[in-house]
Amino acid sequence: METRTKQPDSRTRLLNAALHTLRAKGYNATRVEDLCAVAGVTKGSFFHHFRSKDELALAAIAHWDELTGGLFAAAAYHALEDPRERLLAYLDLRSELLVGELPEYTCLAGMLTQETYLTKPELTDACERSISGHAASLVADIEAAMQRYGVEDGWTAESLALHTQAVLQGAFILAKARGEAALAAESIAHLRRYIMLLFRDRSAD
């Protein structure tokens, strides 16, 4: 019976097409029909599943959150005992993810934020929640590290968490401008070094 090479359903195919194409071309330059072509469905099908292009973008962000949320939640480093090591391992994972074509490892939320700021408030909000939510997942480890390494320096765990996201977003822009993933990796390496310098053994002091 050979169930037609078991593809995901049309809706999911459209969402996956959106993840790829939106990151590659941005919101405005992506045509509904581009997505249909990539997903292998027709426009009729598209508007059956989504009321509008905007609604698809919102759904795509939700889809993105689900995928990435799962990826990081399942990562092995959460088992590490030292919270600083957990943070460093998180950055190492981010570096390892810089493989393949550029639009494959770039952040959807960061991309859309830039473009929809001021023109599509609901989209920007969704992106904000996505980024802030991901940043929030780092706060506990940062707080624990601050405690363990006796850091009391006038900055909050939340601000460092957001800073990590800023570095990643900025690294993606630089990588796009130059067309090399290596650049992004170097920026992450600088951030890693910063975290090592922040949380260092004070025993010698």
Next chain:
Amino acid sequence: METRTKQPDSRTRLLNAALHTLRAKGYNATRVEDLCAVAGVTKGSFFHHFRSKDELALAAIAHWDELTGGLFAAAAYHALEDPRERLLAYLDLRSELLVGELPEYTCLAGMLTQETYLTKPELTDACERSISGHAASLVADIEAAMQRYGVEDGWTAESLALHTQAVLQGAFILAKARGEAALAAESIAHLRRYIMLLFRDRSAD
């Protein structure tokens, strides 16, 4: 005779309108007629001065380079004796520039890079030159600081220069997502702390 409140000519008004509107709405969402309305000229005038919307964007980036290049070249901190202090003062200046409405302090090149990557190669190239050129203007100070503070750590001056730009770009995205400039300032503060940690007096070691 009262020369009619001395406005710049139409071409310059269009370029200034482009700096503002492109940063606020992005390339694709900016209509030629939006720019004309802001500049107070007609579409006919627009196409008299620029062959196409693309060409205007290129001219806007050149205009941007000129303005920002002048701004940073003229900054007072170049007179400081210690190269580390020059770097820190550069970051302080970047922080001080975070005033007014968001699209006023955001980076045009970073914005356009995101959006035109893969769709408008010439524009992306121009953005890349703009960002890389600005980063390059920091390299000499970084090298001097590395020398003075005896840093030999497996990273290059160029990579730190690019990292500063990545942090700034990322900070702008976060600020857009959350709608507050304060966020960008905090990221710059983290970068400042990193540089202080990198270049610190080794006399106590």
Next chain:
DNA sequence: GACACCATACCCACTGGTCGGTATAGTAAC
């Protein structure tokens, strides 16, 4: 100083293509 000529700047009505979205009819499954 009057005339012819030309260049630059500018205006505005229009067009031709594009694209989000709709209407409608068809098919598969149960």
Next chain:
DNA sequence: GTTACTATACCGACCAGTGGGTATGGTGTC
């Protein structure tokens, strides 16, 4: 026959770019 989905033809708004024109000022010539 009803529900879920897909296909195709089409509509209407929008917008980059055009074409054909005017206004102004300069320059050479007599």
